Each structure stands twice: as C-alpha cells, then as structure tokens.
Amino acid sequence: MREIKHWLNGAAVEGASGRRLPVWDPATGEQQAYVVAATAAETANAVAAAKAAFPAWRAASLSRRAEVMFRFRELVDANRKEIASLVSQEHGKTVADAGGELARGLENIEFAAGAPHLLKGGYSEQASTGVDVYSIRQPLGVVAGITPFNFPAMVPMWMFCNALVCGNTFVLKPSEKDPSVSLVLADLLRQAGLPDGAFNVVQGDREAVETLIAHPDVQALSFVGSTPIAKTVYEQGTRAGKRVQALGGAKNHMVVLPDADVDAAADAAVSAGYGSAGERCMAVSVVVAVGAVGDPLVAAIKDRIGRIAVGPASDPAAEMGPLISREHRDKVAGYLAGAGAAEVVVDGRDAPVSAGPGFFLGASLVDKVPTDSPLYTDEIFGPVLSVVRADTYEQALELVNDNEFGNGTAIFTRDGGAARRFQYDVNCGMVGVNVPVPVPVAYYSFGGWKSSLFGDLHMYGPEGIQFYTRSKVVTSRWPDPASSEIDLGFPKVR
Numbered sequence: 065m066r067e068i069k070h071w072l073n074g075a076a077v078e079g080a081s082g083r084r085l086p087v088w089d090p091a092t093g094e095q096q097a098y099v100v101a102a103t104a105a106e107t108a109n110a111v112a113a114a115k116a117a118f119p120a121w122r123a124a125s126l127s128r129r130a131e132v133m134f135r136f137r138e139l140v141d142a143n144r145k146e147i148a149s150l151v152s153q154e155h156g157k158t159v160a161d162a163g164g165e166l167a168r169g170l171e172n173i174e175f176a177a178g179a180p181h182l183l184k185g186g187y188s189e190q191a192s193t194g195v196d197v198y199s200i201r202q203p204l205g206v207v208a209g210i211t212p213f214n215f216p217a218m219v220p221m222w223m224f225c226n227a228l229v230c231g232n233t234f235v236l237k238p239s240e241k242d243p244s245v246s247l248v249l250a251d252l253l254r255q256a257g258l259p260d261g262a263f264n265v266v267q268g269d270r271e272a273v274e275t276l277i278a279h280p281d282v283q284a285l286s287f288v289g290s291t292p293i294a295k296t297v298y299e300q301g302t303r304a305g306k307r308v309q310a311l312g313g314a315k316n317h318m319v320v321l322p323d324a325d326v327d328a329a330a331d332a333a334v335s336a337g338y339g340s341a342g343e344r345c346m347a348v349s350v351v352v353a354v355g356a357v358g359d360p361l362v363a364a365i366k367d368r369i370g371r372i373a374v375g376p377a378s379d380p381a382a383e384m385g386p387l388i389s390r391e392h393r394d395k396v397a398g399y400l401a402g403a404g405a406a407e408v409v410v411d412g413r414d415a416p417v418s419a420g421p422g423f424f425l426g427a428s429l430v431d432k433v434p435t436d437s438p439l440y441t442d443e444i445f446g447p448v449l450s451v452v453r454a455d456t457y458e459q460a461l462e463l464v465n466d467n468e469f470g471n472g473t474a475i476f477t478r479d480g481g482a483a484r485r486f487q488y489d490v491n492c493g494m495v496g497v498n499v500p501v502p503v504p505v506a507y508y509s510f511g512g513w514k515s516s517l518f519g520d521l522h523m524y525g526p527e528g529i530q531f532y533t534r535s536k537v538v539t540s541r542w543p544d545p546a547s548s549e550i551d552l553g554f555p556k557v558r
C-alpha cells in the first residue's frame with residue numbers, strides 16, 4: 065500500500081514512527097494509502113530545517129521572492145487537472161469542485177506575488193528638525209500551518225503563499241485524511257525555485273500539532289479546523305508566546321425575506337447547502353425563511369434536491385460526492401434519526417447511494433427546526449439543510465446574532481434598504497447580499513467572528529501580510545557635527 069511521506073529540506077522522506085493512519089477512498093469505502101504520523105522528533109526536524117533556511121530566504125530580495133510566487137503560480141496552473149483529481153480521490157468532492165478550490169488557491173498565489181506593494185513601510189521626512197522616522201515590516205521566522213481536510217489545497221495556500229513571500233519559512237501539518245496534495249504543492253514550490261528547507265511538511269495528527277505549539281522556534285501558528293481544536297490551539301499557542309490565528313467552525317444562516325425571488329433563493333440554498341456535500345465552512349446550513357416565503361421556498365428546495373446527481377468524483381455527471389469518512393457519514397445521518405419535532409422533508413438516508421460501501425449520504429432537508437434541536441445548535445458539516453421559520457426580519461436577525469458562530473451569512477431580498485440594514489446589523493465576519501457563499505477574494509481577508517475565529521487578524525489578503533510580519537520603526541538623524549549638543553531632557557519634537 066502507498067505511503068504518503070513527509071517533505072523535509074526539499075525532498076520527500078519516509079515516516080519513521082510506524083504509527084500508520086489510513087487514507088480512505090470515500091467513494092468506495094476502501095483504504096487507498098496510509099500516512100505515517102510524525103513523532104515529536106520528526107516534527108522538530110522540520111522546524112530545524114525551516115530555521116536553518118530562514119536567514120538566506122529572509123535575505124532574498126523582494127523581487128526574488130515574488131518571482132518564486134510567479135513561477136509557482138504558473139506551475140500550479142499547468143498542473144490544475146492533476147491536482148484537482150488528486151484532491152477528489154482523497155476528499156471525494158467532484159473534480160469540478162476541486163477545480164474551484166484550486167482557482168481560489170491560485171488567487172492567493174497571485175496576491176502573494178504582488179505582496180511587495182504591501183511590504184512597503186511608511187516614511188515621515190523631517191518628523192523633527194533633521195530627523196526622519198520610518199517603519200519597516202520584517203518576517204517572523206519559522207511559522208506553521210495546521211489545516212483541515214475539506215480544502216487540502218486551498219487552505220494551505222491561504223497561509224503559506226503570504227508567509228513565504230514575506231520572508232518566513234514554513235512547516236505545514238496538513239489533514240491526515242487527505243494529505244497527498246501537500247507533497248505536490250511542496251514539489252511545485254521546489255520547482256519554482258524556493259530554497260530547500262523553506263517549506264516543509266509533517267504528516268500526522270495531534271502529536272505533531274502539539275509539538276509545533278510547544279516548539280520555541282515556531283513564531284506563529286495559523287490554524288483552520290473545528291472550533292474546539294481552534295480554541296485549544298489559540299489558547300496553548302498564545303500561552304507559549306506565539307502569534308496565533310485560529311479559524312474554527314460555522315453555522316451559516318441564509319436569511320430569505322418575503323420579497324426574495326423564490327427560484328433564485330432555492331437555487332442558492334441548494335448550491336450552498338449541498339455543494340461539496342456540505343463540508344464547507346462557508347456552506348449554508350440554516351435557511352431562515354421569513355414570513356410567507358417559507359412554504360414555497362421549502363417546496364422549491366425539495367424539488368431541486370430530487371435532481372442532484374450524487375456519485376463518485378470519477379463520474380463526470382456527479383454533482384455531489386461522498387463524505388470524508390464512514391464515522392462522519394454515520395454521525396451526520398444520526399442528526400436525521402434524532403430530528404424529533406422537526407419535519408424531515410427529504411431524508412438522504414433513503415437515497416440508493418446511501419446504501420453503498422462508499423461514505424455517501426443523500427441530500428437532506430429538514431423544515432421547522434426548533435432552535436434547541438441539535439440540528440440547529442451543532443455544526444453538522446454534511447448535506448443536511450435545516451429550515452427555521454421566522455415571522456419578521458428582526459427575529460431572523462436575532463437568530464443570526466445569537467448564534468455561537470459568526471463565519472458567514474447571507475440575505476436574499478430585492479429590497480436594497482433591507483440588505484443595507486442587515487449588513488450594518490449582523491454580527492458575522494463575512495456577509496453575502498444575494499450571494500450564498502461570500503468567500504472574500506484574495507485581496508480582502510477571510511475570517512469569521514465569535515467562535516468562528518480566535519485571534520485578532522483574519523487570514524490571507526492584507527491581514528495575512530500583517531500576521532506574517534512585525535513592524536519596526538526607525539528614528540534617524542544624520543547630525544551635522546557643527547550643531548551637535550548635549551541635552552539630558554526626554555527627546556521631544558522640535
């Protein structure tokens with residue numbers, strides 16, 4: 065069986081721990097490979113490699129670092145199909161969906177190639193007589209990224225493109241569930257001219273993560289995953305004196321006002337609820353139907369569910385693939401079994417594909433979900449769309465604002481004033497107006513509020529550049545020896 069290796073100092077290396085973690089083919093339910101979980105010592109080797117590579121990479125000129133990003137962009141673009149199909153093989157999402165993930169990853173590389181513009185400092189000439197003051201941004205050193213299974217190519221690119229172009233060196237700990245693509249990206253970075261050791265991959269799980277958190281040579285941690293782990297990584301990382309940004313889970317509400325176009329809202333709810341089998345942190349998992357739109361909207365969503373083609377990524381007609389693992393599929397199905405007072409309109413467990421050996425579950429729709437039901441309170445992360453009924457805009461807004469999570473939200477309406485009010489009132493990091501999955505483009509930054517993000521800076525975009533650099537302010541005078549004098553007073557502006 066194929067072993068998925070680590071990447072150290074510019075080459076793939078075998079794992080030595082003997083602790084093998086299975087990598088499944090979610091479409092067939094069979095194991096296709098294994099990854100050997102890194103020990104603390106192996107993880108420390110990767111940090112040491114990154115530390116050794118840091119001085120030279122930091123010293124590389126801005127144009128040289130940008131050039132590596134340009135070349136990397138061309139290589140990822142040239143290998144799009146192969147990377148997308150590798151993502152699909154291990155994750156299960158359709159090849160078209162994996163292509164979309166890559167397109168959004170490419171945006172981040174392009175942004176990083178232009179980062180020298182954001183690395184410019186400020187300059188104040190004559191801040192005092194004969195004194196100039198200027199700021200510069202410098203890299204942190206070795207930084208680490210810990211990433212989830214659901215975007216094995218894009219989320220690492222959210223992190224390492226900006227980290228590297230700023231002059232840091234990087235250790236990636238990808239999800240153990242779909243780890244192969246990390247090695248392809250590592251090899252393309254090498255081909256793009258990144259020096260050996262500047263980018264390393266340690267495969268594994270908690271042990272590797274805990275080593276990175278505790279390691280004194282790791283200056284910053286970027287984490288994306290579920291909320292409980294994000295919170296722990298944030299707390300432990302900051303306690304260890306590191307800069308941390310930890311993005312967690314979500315429960316994204318799509319508010320549909322009575323004046324919305326029902327067909328357009330239903331199309332959006334189905335696309336955002338069941339795309340990637342609901343395994344997106346920006347998936348819509350709750351539709352809040354306001355007033356009379358409820359019944360026609362539920363009917364329109366139900367009608368569309370019947371037309372979703374569920375199948376393996378190898379089938380070009382498939383629109384929705386399996387879930388990541390058997391345990392996860394069973395957990396998601398458990399929410400339907402425990403629906404209680406809620407009305408299960410479409411039960412994905414009845415779909416023929418759910419009976420197969422793969423980790424499939426048909427798209428499911430549950431209406432009139434009470435807000436104390438686990439269907440509403442939990443992040444399900446599967447193809448289960450809950451509908452909550454609200455009488456007024458205010459009630460709908462309260463639901464979004466009272467929710468533990470604040471990643472994304474969307475409003476569907478034809479009333480510009482109502483949309484503007486929602487954008488102003490809502491406690492959420494990313495808002496869509498008639499856009500169900502409002503993932504910001506790479507030149508903005510990505511991040512939620514509340515339990516969806518721990519830390520001060522959002523990921524990628526301008527805040528990503530801030531996260532991976534620290535500023536230094538220089539106050540400088542080139543004195544004229546003729547005017548030099550002793551002054552014991554506190555320096556003041558003259």
Ligand code: NAD
Binds near residue numbers: 213268344445471
């Ligand atoms: P996860 O939290 O299980 O795993 C994320 C990473 O943490 C993986 O690399 C994993 O190996 C590691 N990990 C797991 N358990 C750990 C532990 N006890 N200690 C230290 N590290 C540990 O998440 P997942 O199942 O891979 O991904 C799905 C979750 O990620 C969902 O909650 C989803 O909402 C979230 N997510 C959030 C965003 C965002 O931008 N906010 C984006 C994508 C995914």
